Amino acid sequence: xxxxxxxxxxxxxxxxxxxxxxxxxxxxxxxxxxxxxxxxxxxxxxxxxxxxxxxxxxxxxxxxxxxxxxxxxxxxxxxxxxxxxxxxxxxxxxxxxxxxxxxxxxxxxxxxxxxxx
Numbered sequence: 001x002x003x004x005x006x007x008x009x010x011x012x013x014x015x016x017x018x019x020x021x022x023x024x025x026x027x028x029x030x031x032x033x034x035x036x037x038x039x040x041x042x043x044x045x046x047x048x049x050x051x052x053x054x055x056x057x058x059x060x061x062x063x064x065x066x067x068x069x070x071x072x073x074x075x076x077x078x079x080x081x082x083x084x085x086x087x088x089x090x091x092x093x094x095x096x097x098x099x100x101x102x103x104x105x106x107x108x109x110x111x112x113x114x115x116x117x
Contacts, residue, residue: 010056010115017113018050018058022081022088029090031108033066034076037092043072048079050113057114064108073099079111 005013021027032045049061068074075097080089090113098106 005056005115005117007056011053013115014053014056014058014113017090018053020081026082028082030080030082031064031066031111032078032080033068033074033106034078035073037076037094041076043068043074045080048108048111057112060108060111064111066106066108068100068104068106070100070103073097074106077106077108079113 018029019027029048029050030045031048033043035041035043044066046064046066048064050058051061052058066077074095076092076094078089078092082088
């Protein structure tokens, strides 16, 4: 028989993700654009701000804008702790390959974290 995790416990676990400080990276949550799945293929990262966990969910507080250099192709996005080349990612997403002839941006408008169970 599976036991559901109490909402308060989920909120505490999500807060622990926010507070987690791997090595000397600090507790900052960052979002990044990558040219491949490899950590060394980072194009750009920027800080992301999440609100206080509530109801077992933690939501992005504001849009995140990733500035993409001209001539780049983006194939992956990540939510991570700390800066490149830190491999402490929370989530990574393969995306349809997007080529930028000119410098441009990717705007992330929504990204929630939940703990199921």
